Each structure stands twice: as C-alpha cells, then as structure tokens.
Amino acid sequence: MATLVLPSPKDVRDLVEGLLGRDVTVSPGRPVVPTADVRAAVGVYVDDNLNLAAAAAADLPFCAFAGSALGLIPVAHAEGASEEGLTAAMWENFAEILNVGAALLNRDGAAHLRLYSTTSPAELPAPDVAELLRGFGNRIDLTIDIAGYGAGSLSIVRKAF
C-alpha cells in the first residue's frame, strides 16, 4: 500500500515562509470545508494515473494574505479583498502557492502527486473533492499567520486508497 504523506505543521510553515520570504506562525486550526456559504479556494492533487489523491482548501483571508504577500501587493488591498473577493493577481499568485504546495505531499518512495486543478473562492469544488474535504481521516487543519499581513486557515486532506 502506498505511503500516505501528510505534512507536519513545520513542513507547512517552512514552505510558506520560504515562498513568501516572511515570518509565518502555524498553529492547529479548524477544518476549511467549502460550501455555498463558506467560500474557500481548493487545489486538487492527483497521482501519476490522474487519480484524486489529495486536496487543499484555504479560506478567503489566507488566499488574500498569502497571494498578496507572494506578489508584494500591499496589505491594505489584501484586507479589502477578504470581504470583496480576490483580485485576479491575488488569485493567480495563490494558485501558484497551491502548485508549489505539491512538494508537501511528495516524499522519496511515496506515490508522486502534482497539482491537477484549482477552484477559486468564487466557485465550488467538484462533488468528489468536496466530499474528500469534508472527511475526518487523513487531514491537517491549520491557522497560518503571515507577518505583516494576517491570519487565515488552510486544510490539507489526503485520500486513503
């Protein structure tokens, strides 16, 4: 059976800090489950046979803060975006964070995963992805505070085969 890799909070902190070039604090958080009322961005990760293998969901504040910090967009724009939706640049930047985030799911000897698709907070994920994100199993739920920007939530869920 393939090894199911889930990142540790430190893994997540190191990756986000390295990408953004800012101090990042990571602590246990509540699950991010996208619904019609709770908007969230989702990254879908597949194995080399294109099977759904993992998903990441980020709430609107984390999308806005991380997407802005990556592109050096001022924090005032990110704070406004938390209420009004993401700008195209913030979303494009955050999608790249989801792309690089595949590194958190890959280890030597484990099945290789890569980002397959993304859905912005304006959309709902596909039913199978939504179901995975509602699951109680192999998941990590974090609050991530980006220095100079603010805090948001991120969940990463690994599908058991």
Added chain:
Amino acid sequence: MKVLIVDDSRVMRQIVSRTLRQAGFDDLDLVEAENGRQGCEQVRSERPDLVLSDWNMPEMSGIEFLRNLRDTGDQTPFGFVTSEGTAEMRETATAAGALFLVAKPFTPEAFAEVLSPVLG
C-alpha cells in the same frame, strides 16, 4: 549572458528574476516563456546561455521541453526550478541532461551555488 526563464506562473517568473539579482547576477539579459512549447521556440530564436525551467506546466512540461531540446541536438545548459524535489525526480532530470534542480521555495544562496559554475 542571456537566461530564459520558463514557468507558467507570472509571479514565479518575477520571483526567479528577483532572486537572480539577489544572488548577484544583475547583468543578465532575461527572457521568458510560459511553457515548454514556448520555451523551445525561445531557445531557437533567442539562443540563451542558460534555461531555468519549471517542471509541471500546461502544453509541454519541463522534462518534455528538455528532452525535446536534447533530441534535436540542442545542448543549451538547462536547470530546473521546481516544486519537484524528490530523489527520483532529480535522477530523472539528470538522466535527461539537466545540470541541476533547485526546489521551490528557493533562496538566493541556492541560486548562487548552482548558477555560479554556469554564469561565472
């Protein structure tokens, strides 16, 4: 010296450009492409001294891009800047003819270490 940066993410191309400067390579002529297919065209038209390429991209991946170059006899120095960092991927990259693989997220120091032998 001319460097071709190939990545489907605009912000990542900007970050690679910035990191090159931070690593001390501030006299480079930088050109860009969004995927491997565009990268092939840019290699032929721009004749870069080095290619820095992402791995996972639409249209043509980085490894397909590298194999395409080598299959056509093009020996332009080529390195990956990618979220793919496992030993298996590094071996695949080396076997195809890549000089190095820098894993995202990266630092100016990581760039300086692998690029100094190529860019001087």
